[in-house]
Amino acid sequence: MDGRGQEAMPAADRNAAGRVGRARVDGRDEARAMDPLLIQIADLPGSERSRRFEGHAVGDAGISFFVTDAPAGHGPSLHTHPYAEVFAVEEGHVAFTVGDATIEAEAGQVVVVPAGIPHKFVNLGPGRSRHLDIHASCTMQSEWLEE
Ligand SMILES: [Zn+2]
Numbered sequence: 001m002d003g004r005g006q007e008a009m010p011a012a013d014r015n016a017a018g019r020v021g022r023a024r025v026d027g028r029d030e031a032r033a034m035d036p037l038l039i040q041i042a043d044l045p046g047s048e049r050s051r052r053f054e055g056h057a058v059g060d061a062g063i064s065f066f067v068t069d070a071p072a073g074h075g076p077s078l079h080t081h082p083y084a085e086v087f088a089v090e091e092g093h094v095a096f097t098v099g100d101a102t103i104e105a106e107a108g109q110v111v112v113v114p115a116g117i118p119h120k121f122v123n124l125g126p127g128r129s130r131h132l133d134i135h136a137s138c139t140m141q142s143e144w145l146e147e
Helices: 004-008
Strands: 021-022 037-039 052-054 063-072 087-089 093-098 103-107 110-113 119-123 129-135
Touching: 063 087, 087 093, 087 103, 093 110, 103 110
Parallel strands: none
Antiparallel strands: 021 037, 052 063, 063 129, 087 110, 087 129, 093 103, 093 119
């Protein structure tokens, strides 16, 4: 760390909604298109179980993701995306259905779902599961395949 990053967080500014901080860059604090953004995960849309970040909302970020922190039994129904989705499991045990395969993943493992492949997941428990669900697109697009 070069120290600049450490300074940036306390100096972060807040917009009218109090949600997004703009870090200081080279001593300047006015908003610029290329400034890094500091966003509180708790302020992203969604619920405590699943927060959604979409790259298009912050300019040119080329990805989107869900931050998932879910109780046992939680997970979405079968769906597809026109881009790859990558799950980085940080805590818990999660069963992924990817096409015809069932993959059980735990903390420290990554599951890659190719574009267009139907998939879903469920937290096997007994505790919560935490994972980052990265969508290789700045806009999320999902087709739901079951009720
Ligand atoms: Zn998905």
